[in-house]
Amino acid sequence: MKDILDQFRLGHHDFDSGKLEGFEGLDPYDLFELWAKEAINNKELEPNAFVLSTVNSNGQPSSRVLYLKDIIKKQFVFYTNYKSKKGEEIAGNSKVSMLFFWPDSSRQIRIEGVCTRVDSQISDDYFNSRPRGSKIGAWASHQSDELTGRDELEHRVKMYEEEFKNEVPRPGHWGGYQIEPLSFEFWQGRPSRLHDRIIFTSSKGLWDIYKQNP
Numbered sequence: 001m002k003d004i005l006d007q008f009r010l011g012h013h014d015f016d017s018g019k020l021e022g023f024e025g026l027d028p029y030d031l032f033e034l035w036a037k038e039a040i041n042n043k044e045l046e047p048n049a050f051v052l053s054t055v056n057s058n059g060q061p062s063s064r065v066l067y068l069k070d071i072i073k074k075q076f077v078f079y080t081n082y083k084s085k086k087g088e089e090i091a092g093n094s095k096v097s098m099l100f101f102w103p104d105s106s107r108q109i110r111i112e113g114v115c116t117r118v119d120s121q122i123s124d125d126y127f128n129s130r131p132r133g134s135k136i137g138a139w140a141s142h143q144s145d146e147l148t149g150r151d152e153l154e155h156r157v158k159m160y161e162e163e164f165k166n167e168v169p170r171p172g173h174w175g176g177y178q179i180e181p182l183s184f185e186f187w188q189g190r191p192s193r194l195h196d197r198i199i200f201t202s203s204k205g206l207w208d209i210y211k212q213n214p
Helices: 002-010 029-040 084-090 119-127 132-140 151-164
Strands: 049-055 061-067 068-070 075-081 097-102 105-117 175-186 196-203 205-212
Touching: 029 105, 029 119, 029 175, 049 084, 061 075, 061 084, 075 084, 075 119, 132 151
Parallel strands: none
Antiparallel strands: 049 061, 049 097, 068 075, 075 175, 097 105, 105 175, 175 196, 196 205
8 A cells, every 4th residue: 555655645747738718708608518528529538427526414525426418408417316325415405516527638627506306307308218227227226225235136127127028117216406506616737736727606697707726
């Protein structure tokens, strides 16, 4: 472990992949779209992956990697099990954060906002677009519950394969969430750790914009 920690301490990667100077836009969604397109063009690994952070009733935060699947009416949409740990935490505290990280572009986007469930029809439409195996998995996985062994999970998969020989309906405990952003931070890595940071905060339907020290 000491060798690994020494590598961590001595690693001093410098950033020189771009800059934020000259961005004159007034809408953070425009900059998000531009960066997302450039992340795809730069062949970032899974550019729609983001870290979702939630907080439980004791104030303990937890984070996990999810996938952005849509932006509907300027709300960021993902799908999951409503009975999962994150689902329970969102039910108790709807304030969440998102973090997109594109290392090859030396970029991060932090978003803070409020998370609510999407309309059931939106969840139905997305669920129906999924591969059959993923649909069965949504029924078989009691997400975040203790699992006695792999056999238990595979048994439930076989059970639902038998039950749903044709169409697989969306389970009531599975569906989409939408995050309404209240703030954005766009972070561009720069040399000598003098990074660019632009902050957008929502104010009465408009966006206040300012730069922040690195």
